[in-house]
Amino acid sequence: MSFILTLSILDCRLDRRGEGEDYVVKRPAWGPTLVWLVCVCFIVIAYLALLFQWWPDFHPLYPLELVFGTATKWLFGL
């Protein structure tokens, strides 16, 4: 994973060659790196939690279900 992450960051850097300083200022590299980090963390935590049944009662979408479930019931009667 770290190899892929390094490649991705490198890819972003290569992408900018010859674009000039202005381009570098406008497009910081932290965006892709952060997206990769968030995704890798999510995949590792979610999959391990699924595999070893950590917090089996933990329901990650509960807040959404509470808010929009109530809204659906109130708006459409479902």
Next chain:
Amino acid sequence: MRKELISRYQLILLLIWLTMGTGVLVIPSVITEFTVTDAWMAVPSLFVGGLLSAGIARVHVKKFPNSRATGAFLAMAGPVIGDVFIIWYISVVFLVGTVVAREFTLFVTVASLPYTSETAVAVIGCASVVYIAYVGIESFARANEFVVPLAVVVLPLLILLPLTLCDVHQFYPVFSSGWLPVWKASIVSMFVYGLEFSLAIQFVPNLRSPEKLPIDIVIAASISTVLILIVVILTVGVFGYTVRYLQYPVLELIRVVRIGRFIERLDTIYGIAVLMTIISKLTVIHLAMCTGIQDLCKTRDYRWAVLPTGTAMFVGGLYFYRNVAQMAYFIEHVGPSYLLFTVVGVPLLGLTLQRVRFHLKRRARKGG
């Protein structure tokens, strides 16, 4: 970098598969949960949802003729609040993707590979979707055109053969419980599947004629509605009230077709068709998410995001919805208001913010 462009015909095909991908699996069971004899009356609500999406697309192409939905958020709400809107949009598209990814793994394991682990199925699905998204929308849309001749041959066959088992009496009595069950049965088709057409707004810069997007959505919605209507009429006509106890009514419908010992087990063809359309749907969703992330991170290309987000989407599908019941609850009880808020509420909020910013700027200019 060369801009990838798709024609109107290719867009309409993509939009049809976007609805049919999982619609053909989910819509008949969701509708018949509320009403069986009047199930066919609930299907046109899909077209109403499509009209709603077309209306939103019309406003979008009029105000932002060259921008994606995420680009329009930035233009409307400015860099900071616009980014917040984009993050919301991406999270919604991601969750829709997790539902579809879970439907994919469920369908494969239930219908054809019961002894294969869901993770293995997800890995194969993920590899296909990530590769197609990496190749780009233009090549994907061209490959998608190849599906049409196959569908033209297979669809009439799959429709005509069960027709011999269809019984008109299964549709009587009409309005056995009044309008309320029909209304409840219409909600998911209208506000979940109908509003999914609005994903096309994310591809506005990739369209050869973006000004025709609203009419293309209407065409795709009408074709999808007709196809789903035929499917619902056939399933109810053949199974009657038994349809309520079937997880995949259309699959069972195809399975019952037997003519002598020559034509049988057509469910293999149906399975292949469904998998193709679900992969197509997932790719459209994945591309919409990646291009949104591209706008958020302000990079030149979206391809760096294809692998991590695609994998997260499939893992999220397995993690968020541990079983069919959890997924069905999310689609039926959370999906309608969640998508209505995102597709209609958030752009309205953005337009209001744009107005407020415009007035504030004008006042500051006058004051200065």
